[in-house]
Amino acid sequence: MEEQAYIAAYFEGTLPEEEKTAFEERCLNDPLFAREVADYVMMRDALREELHQQKHQRFAELYQEVAAETATRHPYFGIKNLVWYAAACIALIATWLIFFTNTPPKDLANAYAATHFKQLGVTMGAGEQERMQQGIAAFNNRHFTEASNIFKTLSKDSSLKAEAVKNLGITQLMAGDYTGAVDSFDALARMDLFTNPGLFYKAIALMQRSGPADIEAARKCLKEVVEQDLPGKSEAEVWLKKL
Template identity: 35%
Template sequence: MNTDLETIENYVTGQLTPDERVRFEAALRTDPAVAEALAFYMLTKQVAGEQAREQRKAELDALRKPASMWSVPMRWAAAASITVLLGLGWYFLRPTNSPEMATRLADDYVAEHFMELPTTMDGGSSGSTTVDSLKTAVGLVNSGKLAEADALFLDILKRQPTNDRALKYAGIVSLRQGNYDQAITLFHRLSERTDLYSNPGLFYESLALLKRGLPMDKEQAKKLLDEVITRNLDGKAEAEKLIKSF
Protein backbone atom coordinates (compact mmCIF):
# COMPACT_ATOMS: atom_id res chain seq x y z
CA MET A 1 0.00 0.00 0.00
CA ASN A 2 1.38 3.39 -1.00
CA THR A 3 0.83 5.48 2.15
CA ASP A 4 1.78 9.15 2.13
CA LEU A 5 2.21 11.48 5.09
CA GLU A 6 -1.23 13.03 4.59
CA THR A 7 -2.93 9.63 4.88
CA ILE A 8 -1.05 8.85 8.09
CA GLU A 9 -1.85 12.30 9.49
CA ASN A 10 -5.54 11.85 8.64
CA TYR A 11 -5.53 8.41 10.27
CA VAL A 12 -3.99 9.69 13.51
CA THR A 13 -6.35 12.68 13.68
CA GLY A 14 -9.45 10.67 12.77
CA GLN A 15 -10.08 12.30 9.39
CA LEU A 16 -10.21 9.15 7.24
CA THR A 17 -13.59 7.85 6.12
CA PRO A 18 -14.66 4.57 7.74
CA ASP A 19 -13.80 2.63 4.57
CA GLU A 20 -10.40 4.34 4.30
CA ARG A 21 -9.71 3.62 7.96
CA VAL A 22 -10.54 -0.08 7.54
CA ARG A 23 -8.23 -0.35 4.52
CA PHE A 24 -5.43 1.51 6.31
CA GLU A 25 -5.64 -0.72 9.39
CA ALA A 26 -5.70 -3.82 7.20
CA ALA A 27 -2.50 -2.56 5.55
CA LEU A 28 -0.98 -1.99 9.00
CA ARG A 29 -1.43 -5.67 9.77
CA THR A 30 -0.04 -6.96 6.48
CA ASP A 31 2.41 -4.37 5.11
CA PRO A 32 5.57 -3.76 7.18
CA ALA A 33 6.30 -0.56 5.24
CA VAL A 34 3.01 0.98 6.35
CA ALA A 35 3.63 -0.02 9.97
CA GLU A 36 7.14 1.45 9.82
CA ALA A 37 5.83 4.70 8.29
CA LEU A 38 3.27 5.08 11.07
CA ALA A 39 5.87 4.29 13.74
CA PHE A 40 8.24 6.89 12.25
CA TYR A 41 5.44 9.47 12.20
CA MET A 42 4.57 8.84 15.85
CA LEU A 43 8.25 9.00 16.85
CA THR A 44 8.65 12.29 14.97
CA LYS A 45 5.57 13.65 16.68
CA GLN A 46 6.92 12.65 20.09
CA VAL A 47 10.29 14.28 19.41
CA ALA A 48 8.58 17.44 18.15
CA GLY A 49 6.47 17.50 21.31
CA GLU A 50 9.56 17.28 23.49
CA GLN A 51 11.24 20.04 21.51
CA ALA A 52 8.13 22.19 21.82
CA ARG A 53 8.11 21.73 25.59
CA GLU A 54 11.81 22.67 25.82
CA GLN A 55 11.16 25.68 23.61
CA ARG A 56 8.29 26.81 25.79
CA LYS A 57 10.46 26.50 28.91
CA ALA A 58 13.16 28.62 27.27
CA GLU A 59 10.55 31.23 26.32
CA LEU A 60 9.25 31.42 29.87
CA ASP A 61 12.79 31.75 31.23
CA ALA A 62 13.43 34.57 28.77
CA LEU A 63 10.22 36.33 29.73
CA ARG A 64 11.36 36.45 33.37
CA LYS A 65 14.24 38.70 32.34
CA PRO A 66 13.65 42.46 32.29
CA ALA A 67 12.80 43.71 28.83
CA SER A 68 15.73 46.09 28.94
CA MET A 69 18.12 43.11 28.97
CA TRP A 70 16.78 41.73 25.70
CA SER A 71 18.83 42.31 22.58
CA VAL A 72 17.07 43.00 19.29
CA PRO A 73 17.82 39.47 18.00
CA MET A 74 16.40 38.03 21.23
CA ARG A 75 13.17 39.98 20.75
CA TRP A 76 12.78 38.73 17.19
CA ALA A 77 13.56 35.15 18.30
CA ALA A 78 11.01 35.34 21.09
CA ALA A 79 8.33 36.59 18.70
CA ALA A 80 9.13 33.80 16.23
CA SER A 81 9.12 31.18 19.00
CA ILE A 82 5.71 32.27 20.25
CA THR A 83 4.37 32.06 16.70
CA VAL A 84 5.61 28.49 16.44
CA LEU A 85 4.21 27.66 19.86
CA LEU A 86 0.78 28.92 18.87
CA GLY A 87 0.99 26.93 15.64
CA LEU A 88 2.76 23.58 15.38
CA GLY A 89 3.96 23.59 18.95
CA TRP A 90 0.44 23.75 20.37
CA TYR A 91 -0.62 20.94 18.01
CA PHE A 92 1.84 18.60 19.68
CA LEU A 93 1.06 19.80 23.21
CA ARG A 94 -2.73 19.62 22.94
CA PRO A 95 -4.50 17.17 25.27
CA THR A 96 -5.42 13.66 24.19
CA ASN A 97 -9.10 14.37 24.79
CA SER A 98 -10.21 16.52 21.89
CA PRO A 99 -12.89 16.79 19.20
CA GLU A 100 -10.49 14.91 16.91
CA MET A 101 -10.47 12.01 19.37
CA ALA A 102 -14.28 12.00 19.40
CA THR A 103 -14.28 11.84 15.59
CA ARG A 104 -11.85 8.94 15.68
CA LEU A 105 -14.08 7.06 18.12
CA ALA A 106 -17.01 7.73 15.82
CA ASP A 107 -14.96 6.24 12.97
CA ASP A 108 -14.27 3.17 15.08
CA TYR A 109 -17.97 2.70 15.76
CA VAL A 110 -18.84 3.07 12.08
CA ALA A 111 -16.13 0.58 11.09
CA GLU A 112 -17.35 -1.94 13.65
CA HIS A 113 -21.13 -1.62 13.23
CA PHE A 114 -21.94 -0.12 9.84
CA MET A 115 -19.79 -2.06 7.38
CA GLU A 116 -22.25 -4.95 7.10
CA LEU A 117 -26.00 -4.81 7.70
CA PRO A 118 -28.12 -7.67 9.13
CA THR A 119 -30.00 -9.63 6.50
CA THR A 120 -32.77 -10.85 8.81
CA MET A 121 -35.96 -8.84 8.49
CA ASP A 122 -38.29 -9.22 11.45
CA GLY A 123 -41.86 -7.97 11.25
CA GLY A 124 -44.11 -7.62 8.23
CA SER A 125 -44.89 -10.16 5.60
CA SER A 126 -41.83 -11.77 4.04
CA GLY A 127 -43.49 -11.54 0.66
CA SER A 128 -44.34 -7.85 0.86
CA THR A 129 -42.84 -5.48 -1.67
CA THR A 130 -41.24 -3.31 1.02
CA VAL A 131 -39.57 -6.17 2.87
CA ASP A 132 -38.27 -7.64 -0.38
CA SER A 133 -36.93 -4.23 -1.39
CA LEU A 134 -35.23 -3.82 1.99
CA LYS A 135 -33.59 -7.23 1.66
CA THR A 136 -32.36 -6.37 -1.83
CA ALA A 137 -30.97 -3.03 -0.64
CA VAL A 138 -29.22 -4.65 2.32
CA GLY A 139 -27.67 -7.19 -0.04
CA LEU A 140 -26.36 -4.35 -2.18
CA VAL A 141 -24.81 -2.67 0.87
CA ASN A 142 -23.10 -5.88 1.92
CA SER A 143 -21.77 -6.28 -1.62
CA GLY A 144 -20.27 -2.79 -1.51
CA LYS A 145 -22.76 -1.31 -4.01
CA LEU A 146 -23.61 1.70 -1.86
CA ALA A 147 -24.93 4.01 -4.57
CA GLU A 148 -27.44 1.40 -5.78
CA ALA A 149 -28.50 0.62 -2.21
CA ASP A 150 -28.92 4.32 -1.47
CA ALA A 151 -31.24 4.78 -4.43
CA LEU A 152 -33.35 1.78 -3.40
CA PHE A 153 -33.64 2.87 0.25
CA LEU A 154 -34.69 6.37 -0.83
CA ASP A 155 -37.26 4.87 -3.19
CA ILE A 156 -38.75 2.95 -0.26
CA LEU A 157 -38.88 6.18 1.76
CA LYS A 158 -40.81 7.91 -1.02
CA ARG A 159 -43.54 5.33 -0.51
CA GLN A 160 -43.15 4.98 3.27
CA PRO A 161 -41.50 8.17 4.63
CA THR A 162 -41.49 6.95 8.24
CA ASN A 163 -40.24 3.40 7.67
CA ASP A 164 -37.76 3.07 10.53
CA ARG A 165 -35.56 0.42 8.94
CA ALA A 166 -35.32 2.32 5.67
CA LEU A 167 -34.49 5.54 7.56
CA LYS A 168 -31.78 3.83 9.58
CA TYR A 169 -30.18 1.96 6.70
CA ALA A 170 -30.41 4.89 4.28
CA GLY A 171 -28.73 7.06 6.92
CA ILE A 172 -25.96 4.50 7.39
CA VAL A 173 -25.35 4.31 3.64
CA SER A 174 -25.29 8.12 3.40
CA LEU A 175 -22.80 8.27 6.27
CA ARG A 176 -20.52 5.71 4.66
CA GLN A 177 -20.61 7.62 1.37
CA GLY A 178 -19.68 10.88 3.11
CA ASN A 179 -23.09 12.44 2.41
CA TYR A 180 -23.34 13.74 5.96
CA ASP A 181 -26.12 16.28 5.37
CA GLN A 182 -28.43 13.54 4.13
CA ALA A 183 -27.36 11.19 6.92
CA ILE A 184 -28.13 13.82 9.57
CA THR A 185 -31.57 14.46 8.06
CA LEU A 186 -32.44 10.76 7.88
CA PHE A 187 -31.25 9.98 11.40
CA HIS A 188 -33.15 13.00 12.74
CA ARG A 189 -36.32 11.75 11.05
CA LEU A 190 -35.71 8.36 12.63
CA SER A 191 -35.29 9.95 16.08
CA GLU A 192 -38.74 11.52 15.72
CA ARG A 193 -40.36 8.09 15.75
CA THR A 194 -41.63 7.84 19.35
CA ASP A 195 -43.38 4.48 18.93
CA LEU A 196 -40.27 2.31 18.58
CA TYR A 197 -39.01 -0.02 21.31
CA SER A 198 -35.42 0.71 20.25
CA ASN A 199 -34.44 3.87 18.40
CA PRO A 200 -30.77 4.78 17.77
CA GLY A 201 -31.70 7.90 15.78
CA LEU A 202 -30.24 10.52 18.13
CA PHE A 203 -27.03 8.57 18.67
CA TYR A 204 -26.54 7.99 14.94
CA GLU A 205 -27.25 11.67 14.27
CA SER A 206 -24.46 12.60 16.69
CA LEU A 207 -22.05 10.33 14.77
CA ALA A 208 -22.98 12.02 11.49
CA LEU A 209 -22.43 15.46 13.05
CA LEU A 210 -19.00 14.43 14.32
CA LYS A 211 -18.09 13.16 10.86
CA ARG A 212 -19.32 16.29 9.08
CA GLY A 213 -17.26 18.48 11.41
CA LEU A 214 -18.66 21.93 10.67
CA PRO A 215 -17.91 24.66 13.28
CA MET A 216 -20.98 23.99 15.48
CA ASP A 217 -21.38 20.28 14.70
CA LYS A 218 -19.25 18.92 17.55
CA GLU A 219 -21.08 21.05 20.11
CA GLN A 220 -24.43 19.87 18.73
CA ALA A 221 -23.20 16.28 18.74
CA LYS A 222 -22.25 16.63 22.40
CA LYS A 223 -25.76 17.89 23.22
CA LEU A 224 -27.31 14.89 21.46
CA LEU A 225 -24.98 12.50 23.28
CA ASP A 226 -25.94 14.09 26.59
CA GLU A 227 -29.60 13.58 25.67
CA VAL A 228 -29.00 9.94 24.75
CA ILE A 229 -27.39 9.38 28.16
CA THR A 230 -29.98 11.34 30.15
CA ARG A 231 -32.96 9.64 28.47
CA ASN A 232 -31.28 6.21 28.53
CA LEU A 233 -31.73 5.85 24.79
CA ASP A 234 -30.27 3.31 22.40
CA GLY A 235 -26.50 3.86 22.20
CA LYS A 236 -26.11 5.10 25.79
CA ALA A 237 -22.97 3.05 26.55
CA GLU A 238 -21.22 4.26 23.40
CA ALA A 239 -22.40 7.83 24.05
CA GLU A 240 -20.77 7.77 27.47
CA LYS A 241 -17.45 6.75 25.90
CA LEU A 242 -17.70 9.51 23.30
CA ILE A 243 -18.54 12.18 25.88
CA LYS A 244 -15.36 11.38 27.80
CA SER A 245 -13.28 12.12 24.68
CA PHE A 246 -14.41 15.77 24.38
Protein backbone atom coordinates in the same frame (compact mmCIF):
# COMPACT_ATOMS: atom_id res chain seq x y z
CA MET B 1 10.14 1.09 8.64
CA GLU B 2 9.85 -2.48 9.98
CA GLU B 3 6.33 -3.86 10.47
CA GLN B 4 6.42 -3.92 14.28
CA ALA B 5 7.85 -0.41 14.44
CA TYR B 6 5.18 0.73 12.00
CA ILE B 7 2.42 -0.76 14.16
CA ALA B 8 3.94 0.72 17.31
CA ALA B 9 4.14 4.14 15.67
CA TYR B 10 0.40 4.04 14.97
CA PHE B 11 -0.50 3.37 18.60
CA GLU B 12 2.04 5.88 19.86
CA GLY B 13 0.48 8.54 17.64
CA THR B 14 3.67 9.31 15.70
CA LEU B 15 2.46 8.38 12.21
CA PRO B 16 1.62 11.26 9.85
CA GLU B 17 -2.11 11.68 9.22
CA GLU B 18 -1.98 10.20 5.70
CA GLU B 19 -0.08 7.12 6.96
CA LYS B 20 -2.55 6.75 9.82
CA THR B 21 -5.42 6.59 7.32
CA ALA B 22 -3.51 4.08 5.19
CA PHE B 23 -2.84 1.97 8.30
CA GLU B 24 -6.55 1.79 9.18
CA GLU B 25 -7.51 0.94 5.60
CA ARG B 26 -4.88 -1.80 5.55
CA CYS B 27 -6.38 -3.30 8.72
CA LEU B 28 -9.71 -3.56 6.91
CA ASN B 29 -8.32 -4.96 3.66
CA ASP B 30 -5.28 -7.05 4.67
CA PRO B 31 -6.22 -9.87 7.10
CA LEU B 32 -2.59 -10.97 7.60
CA PHE B 33 -1.59 -7.46 8.64
CA ALA B 34 -4.71 -7.23 10.82
CA ARG B 35 -3.56 -10.39 12.61
CA GLU B 36 -0.18 -8.80 13.34
CA VAL B 37 -1.88 -5.71 14.73
CA ALA B 38 -4.24 -7.79 16.89
CA ASP B 39 -1.28 -9.78 18.26
CA TYR B 40 0.64 -6.59 18.95
CA VAL B 41 -2.24 -5.03 20.87
CA MET B 42 -2.77 -8.17 22.94
CA MET B 43 0.89 -8.28 23.95
CA ARG B 44 1.07 -4.72 25.23
CA ASP B 45 1.25 -5.66 28.91
CA ALA B 46 2.70 -2.30 29.77
CA LEU B 47 -0.50 -0.64 28.63
CA ARG B 48 -2.49 -2.25 31.41
CA GLU B 49 -0.31 -0.62 34.09
CA GLU B 50 -1.02 2.84 32.74
CA LEU B 51 -4.80 2.68 32.42
CA HIS B 52 -7.39 3.86 34.85
CA GLN B 53 -8.92 0.80 36.57
CA GLN B 54 -12.31 1.12 34.93
CA LYS B 55 -10.88 1.61 31.46
CA HIS B 56 -8.40 -1.18 32.04
CA GLN B 57 -11.20 -3.57 32.95
CA ARG B 58 -13.08 -2.81 29.71
CA PHE B 59 -9.97 -3.48 27.63
CA ALA B 60 -8.98 -6.54 29.66
CA GLU B 61 -12.38 -8.14 29.02
CA LEU B 62 -11.96 -7.67 25.29
CA TYR B 63 -8.36 -8.90 25.54
CA GLN B 64 -9.47 -12.10 27.28
CA GLU B 65 -12.16 -12.75 24.66
CA VAL B 66 -9.64 -12.37 21.85
CA ALA B 67 -6.96 -14.39 23.65
CA ALA B 68 -9.38 -17.24 24.43
CA GLU B 69 -10.53 -17.38 20.84
CA THR B 70 -6.95 -17.28 19.58
CA ALA B 71 -5.99 -20.24 21.79
CA THR B 72 -8.53 -22.46 20.02
CA ARG B 73 -7.33 -21.62 16.51
CA HIS B 74 -4.16 -22.36 14.57
CA PRO B 75 -2.77 -18.89 13.86
CA TYR B 76 -1.96 -19.50 10.21
CA PHE B 77 -4.67 -21.89 9.05
CA GLY B 78 -7.56 -20.99 6.80
CA ILE B 79 -9.18 -17.84 5.45
CA LYS B 80 -11.78 -17.86 8.25
CA ASN B 81 -8.99 -17.31 10.76
CA LEU B 82 -7.67 -14.40 8.74
CA VAL B 83 -11.10 -12.80 8.55
CA TRP B 84 -11.51 -13.31 12.29
CA TYR B 85 -8.19 -11.60 12.97
CA ALA B 86 -9.22 -8.66 10.81
CA ALA B 87 -12.46 -8.29 12.78
CA ALA B 88 -10.62 -8.61 16.10
CA CYS B 89 -8.06 -6.05 14.99
CA ILE B 90 -10.75 -3.54 14.02
CA ALA B 91 -12.55 -4.06 17.33
CA LEU B 92 -9.34 -3.57 19.31
CA ILE B 93 -8.42 -0.40 17.42
CA ALA B 94 -11.94 0.96 17.92
CA THR B 95 -11.74 0.20 21.65
CA TRP B 96 -8.33 1.88 21.85
CA LEU B 97 -9.65 5.01 20.16
CA ILE B 98 -12.87 5.18 22.16
CA PHE B 99 -11.55 4.47 25.65
CA PHE B 100 -7.81 5.04 25.86
CA THR B 101 -6.82 8.10 23.83
CA ASN B 102 -7.63 11.77 23.47
CA THR B 103 -9.13 11.15 20.07
CA PRO B 104 -10.67 13.83 17.81
CA PRO B 105 -14.48 13.48 17.56
CA LYS B 106 -14.30 12.54 13.88
CA ASP B 107 -11.95 9.64 14.64
CA LEU B 108 -14.22 8.41 17.44
CA ALA B 109 -17.16 8.38 15.03
CA ASN B 110 -15.12 6.74 12.27
CA ALA B 111 -13.99 3.97 14.62
CA TYR B 112 -17.57 3.28 15.69
CA ALA B 113 -18.82 3.26 12.10
CA ALA B 114 -16.04 0.89 11.01
CA THR B 115 -17.08 -1.70 13.59
CA HIS B 116 -20.87 -1.28 13.61
CA PHE B 117 -21.85 -0.16 10.10
CA LYS B 118 -19.62 -2.32 7.94
CA GLN B 119 -22.55 -4.59 7.02
CA LEU B 120 -26.32 -4.64 7.46
CA GLY B 121 -28.07 -7.81 8.61
CA VAL B 122 -30.01 -9.79 6.01
CA THR B 123 -33.43 -11.35 6.65
CA MET B 124 -35.81 -13.21 4.36
CA GLY B 125 -39.18 -11.98 3.14
CA ALA B 126 -41.37 -11.07 0.19
CA GLY B 127 -42.82 -7.86 -1.22
CA GLU B 128 -41.43 -4.78 0.49
CA GLN B 129 -39.23 -7.00 2.65
CA GLU B 130 -37.68 -8.48 -0.47
CA ARG B 131 -37.00 -4.98 -1.77
CA MET B 132 -35.41 -4.11 1.58
CA GLN B 133 -33.09 -7.10 1.23
CA GLN B 134 -32.06 -5.90 -2.21
CA GLY B 135 -31.08 -2.59 -0.65
CA ILE B 136 -29.18 -4.34 2.13
CA ALA B 137 -27.36 -6.54 -0.38
CA ALA B 138 -26.39 -3.45 -2.38
CA PHE B 139 -25.07 -1.80 0.79
CA ASN B 140 -23.07 -4.87 1.81
CA ASN B 141 -21.50 -4.89 -1.66
CA ARG B 142 -20.70 -1.17 -1.21
CA HIS B 143 -23.06 -0.11 -3.99
CA PHE B 144 -24.14 2.87 -1.94
CA THR B 145 -25.99 4.79 -4.66
CA GLU B 146 -28.19 1.79 -5.48
CA ALA B 147 -28.80 1.11 -1.79
CA SER B 148 -29.71 4.75 -1.12
CA ASN B 149 -32.25 4.79 -3.95
CA ILE B 150 -33.96 1.67 -2.63
CA PHE B 151 -34.05 2.90 0.97
CA LYS B 152 -35.33 6.33 -0.11
CA THR B 153 -38.25 4.70 -1.92
CA LEU B 154 -39.10 2.48 1.05
CA SER B 155 -38.82 5.40 3.48
CA LYS B 156 -41.77 7.23 1.90
CA ASP B 157 -44.93 5.16 2.23
CA SER B 158 -43.67 1.77 3.33
CA SER B 159 -44.57 -0.45 6.26
CA LEU B 160 -40.80 -0.69 6.69
CA LYS B 161 -40.34 3.08 6.88
CA ALA B 162 -38.39 3.17 10.16
CA GLU B 163 -35.93 0.49 9.06
CA ALA B 164 -35.60 2.13 5.65
CA VAL B 165 -34.82 5.54 7.17
CA LYS B 166 -32.25 3.99 9.50
CA ASN B 167 -30.59 2.08 6.67
CA LEU B 168 -30.66 5.16 4.46
CA GLY B 169 -28.86 7.16 7.13
CA ILE B 170 -26.23 4.45 7.58
CA THR B 171 -25.72 4.25 3.82
CA GLN B 172 -25.31 8.01 3.55
CA LEU B 173 -22.89 7.96 6.46
CA MET B 174 -20.70 5.26 4.93
CA ALA B 175 -20.81 7.01 1.55
CA GLY B 176 -19.57 10.25 3.12
CA ASP B 177 -22.85 12.14 2.73
CA TYR B 178 -22.85 13.35 6.32
CA THR B 179 -25.46 16.06 5.81
CA GLY B 180 -27.87 13.53 4.33
CA ALA B 181 -27.12 11.18 7.22
CA VAL B 182 -27.81 13.92 9.79
CA ASP B 183 -31.19 14.59 8.16
CA SER B 184 -32.10 10.89 7.98
CA PHE B 185 -31.13 10.17 11.57
CA ASP B 186 -32.96 13.28 12.73
CA ALA B 187 -36.09 11.95 11.01
CA LEU B 188 -35.53 8.56 12.65
CA ALA B 189 -35.10 10.14 16.09
CA ARG B 190 -38.52 11.79 15.74
CA MET B 191 -40.29 8.46 15.17
CA ASP B 192 -42.19 6.83 18.02
CA LEU B 193 -40.34 3.51 18.27
CA PHE B 194 -39.87 1.03 21.10
CA THR B 195 -36.10 1.39 20.76
CA ASN B 196 -34.65 4.20 18.69
CA PRO B 197 -30.94 4.76 17.96
CA GLY B 198 -31.68 7.82 15.82
CA LEU B 199 -30.33 10.44 18.23
CA PHE B 200 -27.10 8.54 18.84
CA TYR B 201 -26.60 7.95 15.13
CA LYS B 202 -27.26 11.63 14.47
CA ALA B 203 -24.46 12.48 16.90
CA ILE B 204 -22.12 10.15 14.99
CA ALA B 205 -22.98 11.86 11.69
CA LEU B 206 -22.41 15.29 13.23
CA MET B 207 -19.04 14.19 14.64
CA GLN B 208 -17.99 12.84 11.26
CA ARG B 209 -19.05 16.01 9.47
CA SER B 210 -17.30 18.15 12.14
CA GLY B 211 -18.59 21.50 10.90
CA PRO B 212 -18.31 24.71 12.97
CA ALA B 213 -21.34 23.97 15.17
CA ASP B 214 -21.47 20.19 14.74
CA ILE B 215 -19.51 19.11 17.81
CA GLU B 216 -21.68 21.17 20.12
CA ALA B 217 -24.79 19.77 18.42
CA ALA B 218 -23.38 16.25 18.78
CA ARG B 219 -22.70 16.89 22.47
CA LYS B 220 -26.33 17.94 22.93
CA CYS B 221 -27.54 14.75 21.23
CA LEU B 222 -25.26 12.58 23.36
CA LYS B 223 -26.49 14.23 26.55
CA GLU B 224 -30.08 13.43 25.56
CA VAL B 225 -29.07 9.84 24.82
CA VAL B 226 -27.65 9.50 28.33
CA GLU B 227 -30.49 11.32 30.08
CA GLN B 228 -33.19 9.33 28.26
CA ASP B 229 -31.32 6.01 28.49
CA LEU B 230 -31.42 5.55 24.71
CA PRO B 231 -29.42 3.10 22.57
CA GLY B 232 -25.77 4.18 22.52
CA LYS B 233 -25.78 5.36 26.13
CA SER B 234 -22.56 3.59 27.16
CA GLU B 235 -20.61 5.09 24.25
CA ALA B 236 -22.24 8.49 24.78
CA GLU B 237 -21.09 8.59 28.41
CA VAL B 238 -17.49 8.02 27.34
CA TRP B 239 -17.59 10.38 24.37
CA LEU B 240 -19.04 13.25 26.40
CA LYS B 241 -15.83 13.24 28.45
CA LYS B 242 -13.80 13.63 25.26
CA LEU B 243 -15.81 16.28 23.37
